[in-house]
Amino acid sequence: MASKVEGWKDEVYGEEVRDHLFRFAEEGWSAIPDEEHDAWFERFKWWGLYHQRKGQESYFMMRVGTPNGRMTPEQLRVVGEIARDYATGPVDNPEFGDAYCDWTTRQSIQMHWIQLQDVPEIFEKLEAHGLSTIQACGDSWRNIVGSPMAGRDADEHIDAWPVIKELNETFKGNDDHSNLPRKWKVAVTGDTRGSGQAEINDLGFEPATKDGRKGFNVTVGGGLSRKEPRFARDIDVFVTPDTLPDVAGGLSALFRDNGDRDDRFNARIKFLVDEWGTEKLRRVLQEEYVDFELPSAGENLREGYTYNSGRSDETGDYVGVHDQVDGQNFVGLSVLVGRMGAEDVIELADLAEKYGSELVGLTQRQNIVVADIADEDLDEFLAEDLLEHYSPDPHPFMRGSIACTGTEYCSLSIVETKNRMVRYARWLKNNVELPEGLTDFHIHLSGCTASCAQPQIADISLRGMKTRKDGEPVEAFDIGLGGGLGENPQFADWVEMRVAADEVPGYIENLLGIYEERRDEGESFREFIARHTDDELNGLAEPEETSYEDPYLGNTKLTWYPYADDSDMDAAPTPADD
Amino acid sequence: MTTSVHQLDDGAWLSVNDSREVNVSDLWWLARQDFCDCEMADFLAEGFVEIGVDHPDVEGRVAGQCIACGESGVTDWVTLGRVVDPDEGEFYAVDPTSVHVPERRRRLARPAES
C-alpha cells in the first residue's frame, strides 16, 4: 500500500501547490482545515515552506535554493531585506537577535517565523530578483550543490557552472521530475578540492578525465540520514558537459519509476542501489533511460581533494584569500553555525557591491565567500569592520563548527543545537590550548539522526541524544570520531554514547590533550584517530564537567521556544492571523 | 468515525485523526519488557515503526534504545494513548514519564497505515 504521503501527493503536488498556498495566504491561516494540516504542510515543502514545530503553529521556515550557493550582491541584499522584514519571531534569540538568515549545509538559505499571509509578497520580491523557493524541500530535485566559485577558482579542473545552470533550469518545475519517491540531492563539481561533497548526495558528478577529455564521473546513492549512512557509489560512467544532463535526467527518471513509494524509510535511492547493486543500476540506465552508449568512468582527481578531508597540509574550505583565474581574489568569511544577522547580510551585500564584486557564494561549511576583490583593494576590504566578526582568518574552533536547526524550530530534534554550538566554540576558544599546528578542526553537531549538519563526516561528530543526570532527563550527545571526506571518505565511529551536553567541551579538551601528547610528527587529528582501533578509541578521553555552563540542559523540546522568558508550551503565542 | 492513525516526518510523530499527538525523543520507563536485560528499560523513543488501533487504545512499536544499558531495537506494542469515544475522536496521550508495559499480542482491529 502506498504511504499516506504518497496519497496526498497524488491529490495535489508540484507547481499547483502554489495556487493553494496563495489562496491560504489570502484567506488566512485558519482557512486550512485542521484535519488537512499534515497534508498541506507536506505539500508546501515543495515550495520551500516547512511548518515549524509544536508550539510555533502557523509559523514556517522558508528555504531559498541557490544553486552552488551563488548570488549576486543584489540578490544577497534582497535575502537580507526579506529576513529583516518578514523573519522576525515573537521572541529574540539570545545569540542572534531578532532577524537572521541561516546558510545551510546544502548551500541554501533558511529563514524562520514566516507567516502565510506574507508569502505572496516574499515570492514576488524573490522572483523579481531571480531567486526562488521552488523545490527547496519536498520529494524532487533539491538545490544543486557544488563549488560556489566555479569558473573563478584558480584551482579548477573544469568550469561546471554552465551545466549546473542548465540542470537547474531543466529540472526545477519539470512535471516529469517533480514528484519523486523522496528527496533527490544532486552535486556537480569541476573543482579540484572536492567541495561538492558528492559522496553524500543521491547523485554526484565529480571531476574526471577520459581519453584526454575533461568531464565527470557519476556516483549514485549517497546520503547520511537515519542510522544508514552511505557513500555514493561509482556506477562506472563518464560524462562530458554535453551528456551530463541526459544522464542526470535518466537517473532521476529511473528513481521516479523504481524507488520505493510504499515505505518512506526505504525510499531514497541509496536503498535501491543497495538492492540492485551498481551493475544492474548501470544496465537499467543504459537500456531504458539513455539513448547513447555510456562510456566507462574516467580517471578521477580524488587524491588531491582537500575539502573536509582532514589533511594537515591543506584546508580547502574557501575561507581566507584565494586566487581567481582572472587575477582577482575571492575571500571566504567564516560564519559560525551559518547564522548571520539580517542587517549584517545587507551590509555585506553593500560592501561586496562597493568593491565591485559580482558574486557571493555559500559553502557547505555554512560560510560565505565574496568574489572579485582586486589586488589593490584587498587590504582595505580585509580591514572592514564587518570582517572582524565574519573573519577570513578565524580561530579553528570557530572555523570548523557546523550545527543544524535543532529544537529551536525543528520538530525532529532531540536537543538544542546552534546556540549550544556557539557556546561550545566560544568556550573551547577561550579555554583550550590549541595543539601546535592545528589549523582546522571540524565539529559537526546535529540534533537527531536525520543528520542535517552532516555529523558523520567530521573530526568530532555530535548527534543529539538524551540521558539522565542525577535522575533527571538531560540533553546529551553521542560522540563520534574520525569521519571526513577527501581521498578516502570515512564515516565516524561512534565511541562515546549519551554524554550529557555539559560534559562535551571537557571531553574535547581532554581528547585534544591526548592528541597533542601522543601524535606522530605532522599527523593530522584525523590521521591520529584513524590509526587507532575502535576499542582504543572507546574511552580514549573522558567526558567531564568544566567551567562550561549549559543553559539548555533540560528538555528544550518541551518548551514552545527554548529562549523565551516563559518558555512553557502553554505560553505559546496563538496562531498569527486570527 | 473510525480512528485514523499514521506516522509522519520519518516516524517522528504519531498522528491521530490528522492531528500530531505523540512525538519521539522522550524517555519512557518500560517495565516487564523483553527489550533489554534491565528490570526497567529507560527507553529513548527515536521513531515510530508501526502504529495500530485496538479500541480504545492507540498503540505503537517504537524504535529506540535503552539509555541505561545501550541496547537498541524495536519495542513490542506500547500503548501511546486512547480515543475514548471514536465518534468524537478526541485523543488522550499517555504520560511518557509514568511506567509502561509493552505487550506481545497482536491482532489489530484495523490494519496499520504507514
Ligand code: HEM
Ligand atoms: C524527514 C526529516 C528529515 C530528514 C531525513 C533530513 C535529512 C537531512 C540530511 C541528511 C541533510 C544533510 C545533508 C546531506 O546529506 O546532503 C539535511 C539537510 C538539511 N536539513 Fe534536514 N532532514 C529532515 C528534516 C529537516 C527539518 C524538519 C529541518 C528544519 C526545520 C531540516 C533542516 C535542514 C537544513 C537546514 C539542511 C541543510 C541543507 C539544505 O539546504 O537542504 N531538516 N537534511
Ligand code: SF4
Ligand atoms: S538533524 Fe534533526 S534536528 Fe537537526 S535540523 Fe535535521 S531533522 Fe532537525
Ligand SMILES: [Zn+2]
Ligand atoms: Zn536496558
